[in-house]
Amino acid sequence: MALGADDASAAGSHAGAHASVRDLLRLWPWLRPYRGYLIFMLVVATLAMVVQSVLPIITAALIDGPIARHETSGMYPLIGLALLFGVLEAVLFGIRRWAMNISSLAIETDLRRDFYQHLQRLPVSFHDRWSSGQLLSRVTSDLSMLRRFVGFMAVFVVANLAVIVVVLAMLIRLHTVLGLAVCVVMLPLAVVTRYFERRYNIEARRAQDLTGDLATGVEESVLGIRVVKSFGRRGQLLQNFTGDATRLREAELGKNRTLATLWTIIGTYPQLVLAGVTCFGVLAVANGSLSQGDLVAFITLQLRLNWPLMAMGWLIAGTEETVAATARLFEVFDTASDITDPPSPVRLAGPWNQPARLQFSDVCFRFPGAAEDTLHGLNLDIAPGETMALVGATGSGKTVLTSLVGRLHDVTGGAVKIDGVPVNQLSLEELRRTVSTAFEDATLFSASVRENLTLGRPEATDEEVAEAIEIAQAGFVHELPYALETRVGEQGLSLSGGQRQRLALARAVIGRPRVLVLDDPLSALDVHTESQVEKALRRVLGATTALVVAHRASTVLLADRVALLDGGRITAVGTHSELMATNSSYRNLLSQDASQDAQEVSV
């Protein structure tokens, strides 16, 4: 996990450092459907800001015209015009927001949907590397950053630039020298802003990473609460948490310092310019190169520059954050799944509900980044309808072997074949319909029992569900408050380990699989339930090809034959009694003979 976070943050800051505004163009496919709205927003926003800038001009005309001439009757048309523009400004604002709401929310929603769909199809090895927290922050905060950018910032970058240009042009028209002076004097602001924005971005990125670290600590302290409690380690955890929180506070304060300085410069500098404008403006009126009304207009217009200029700083910050957020999104979007459908999938011959042959030929497997193979050159042949138990010491690679059948991981050498077809030549859909797997740790989703059982087969009939429940001895589900409609999992009723395992088993057998892979399916069951489940399982196993990881003799006895996995290879295959009689390492693995134990102890 920690390593995953490091990987991600390293990659992220890398992306942040080299990402440029150009990367935003990669969002185009998602913007495209809404380009009409976006252009409309741009036009309306610009219009609104121009309208805003017209008001001071009207004011100037009023002061120099009717007011200066003391003709109150001449005021009405100009006041009417001012009122019209005032109303127009508000209406344009409203229209812009309406267009923004439709388009930016739709773009965010589309992106989130595509991100989720992409994630679901990335291989297990990717998910082992990335914590869900890291991905969650992409789908929530990074995406809302993007939404704000698309709906708001991008529009205002353009609209504000337009306003700045228009206002400066008007200032120059009112008084050429003074206007040009304002232009020149305002320029350094952009440079300074840029410098602080960059600094802020680096600091914000760091704060974000530290927030992630803190979240990881929180997650572990909550998920591991039983361990923490049973060792009385509250103090130690609080100390770690305090360390994380202190680092986060430092980072946040760094951000704060940069921002405070930036805001102060942005806020103060235009005021200083205003002082200059007032001074020289009054002098200009005194020497007759500016009218009194134009002076008021000049000052008001110059003030109109403040907001767009301040906003520009904030918009640049937002743009850079968006660039970073986009980079983080594409970090995931750019990860292609290496477990994909073949270009031209082979279809399995034979009746769809008949057991298939499962073969491992020269299978090698190495975890990404591991120094050596976990499995090397493994061979195993399971005949149609046969049940093969897989026995091996802890860490011998049994679980990874089971994940190769349904291509949760891909072999790094050799092939797993179903009815002679390598699994990577089948479509994933067909493969995973053919192979059903019950995992050792039974994951339940916060959904109804029925949903948890059918998972990928919502079309399963009630009979099929009932049958699977019966086979897995999971009849307890009928006793739940709403029977099959009861919500279980994190957000619902919590179930015991044994109950979860029986649901996982029911889930596996419901698919009428041609190949069934069970990873130690009975480990969390008590003796009573286990014997009941075993009886029911025998019925299923008779009709399917099965690979059953077993730790116990009782589980092994469900199988027709047993394979012994040792040192990454299958070293022996035979019936339980054969292997007990002939293979000492097998005997060592499975004999629960207390006397053998006692002997070993007494030695």
Next chain:
Amino acid sequence: MSTGLSGTPATERPDDPDGQAPAVPVVQWRGRYDRKESEDEQAVVAEGRPRLDPEARRLLFELIRPYRRQVIILLALVVGQVITTMAAPLLIGMAIDHGLPDALDGNYRTLMQLTLALVTAATVAGGLQWVFLRRTGIVGQAVLFDLRRRVFDHTQRLSVSWHERFTSGRVISRLTSDIDTLRELLDSSLDGLLLSVLNIVVISVVMLVLDPWLALIALIALIPLFLLFRWFSAHSTVAFRRTRESVALLIVQFVETLNGIRAVQAFRREPRNDAIFEVLNNDYRDANRKVFDLHAIFIPGVTLIGNIATVTVLFIGGYRVAEGGLALGVLTAFLLYLREFYGPMEDVAIFYNSLQSATAALEKLALVLDEEPSVPAPAHPVPLPHPTAGEIRFDSVEFSYDLKAERPVTVLHELDLCIQSGQTVALVGATGAGKTTIAKLISRFYDPTEGQVRLDGVALNELSDLDLHTAVVMITQDGFLFSGSVADNIAFGRPGATRAEIEQAARAVGAEEFIRRLPAGFDTDVRKRGGRLSAGQRQLIAFARAFLADPAVLILDEATSSLDIPTERAVQRALRTVLHGRTALIIAHRLSTVAIADRVLVLDAGRVIEDGTPADLIATVDGQYAALHTAWLDSLV
């Protein structure tokens, strides 16, 4: 066979590419559950403004209390800043009304003085702004830091049963997203709001002084503004709550998909999940749309009212200037002030949602902080006798889950039990017989509903947390691993243990061999909650962790269920040595594990129905343990 899975073939070949049309409407997937889902989401009062609960108000007060002097300084700073900023339009007005006539007379002194005043005002305002922003940051972060620590520590104090009821997802979101909401409030808008409110006050005063009649027009415009705001806040509260609810569902779906990715892929749930996510995603979008549409009316509405008021002031003011009753500079100053007067009201809308989420977050946090630990720490802990002998006694212990529910489930009835020091006791019985409950009572994850559990004669609820858990350690089935190295995870049992001690512990439980084979041995990062290790390996590490802790009482709750037999045998061999001189309680489904026990308790529906040495119980005719034992021997072949 006809009832078996291979029975009648289904009516249709399921491999027909039937697209994604789900047979069950997507809305039905969630199922039913009775807990009020939003019991902690109801913090925002439905009608009107967000108003803090008494608990939340108290919390806020407690949080700010240590910094009250700082807050007063902050208020002084912001007042200073507003005053110096507000001076500018006034000075400009004076420049026009007084500086200009003097300049026309060739006297530039007034103009220069006013310019200097403008520069000074701007500089002082800037300086005050910087100090204010820095100080709000420092105080805000200090408050957040305190709150974080407090909530974290409090949740860690709360009992396991609370965590089970509250669910980990919600605890995590309190500690992360809810606190983050408060940070956002501090980050962006708090100083802005303070400035806006003060601006309005200061400007009102200045305007009243400058010209009461024009000021009246500006102030009258506040009435429609207030009505607009009332309308907005009422609707916004409801709409905003919907966004919180819909995003919560979205996040659950997202996280559960990722954490259960193996099952998702193996069972081809992707299309179904796509359909479910689409619904949740669209719900979230629609909820957001509602909120944003309210903004799309409110914010332009403020602009409209502001513009109309400004034009009115311009009209009446201009009329009076033309008539000679008002100086042009005053009118200019007025127009400048009005911009500052109505403009910030738009920020209030944006701020309002931050404030709402922050209020809701604060209330949720206050609720968590208000939870009393159901296994409270004693006010005056009784020390354990040293050395701890490890005798455990249950005095008429009764235990029920869900006492508040309509039908509380009584798990243990009137249990009297004495486990002598040094005894190894095995608990046997079906699921739900109460084995795990006994274990959890001894490690004080729960307190009994009735009666007492004692360690060396001291009631557990009189012991300090540290004393108790130094003496009693429980190893659970899940074998949770923290991020970090294998060695770190073992050292969790005894902080400060040397590397040699860690390796020794691993060796004792037979974990050393596989650990050495890991890429970096003891320094291998376990990654994502040990996902890279098998369940058995995780359990071994958990074992080593417990051995390193060296407790007087060791509880093994299904701790060997995922071990293979040789490892289990090795662990059992180690256990014989390790358990020597220790009290041990072993819960196991496997009778093999029971073999090393001195005493076996057979539990049924919360009562001890058999109690004796394994040999005695096996010899009991018609005994339940004897029957189990026979069945087990059969299974060995």
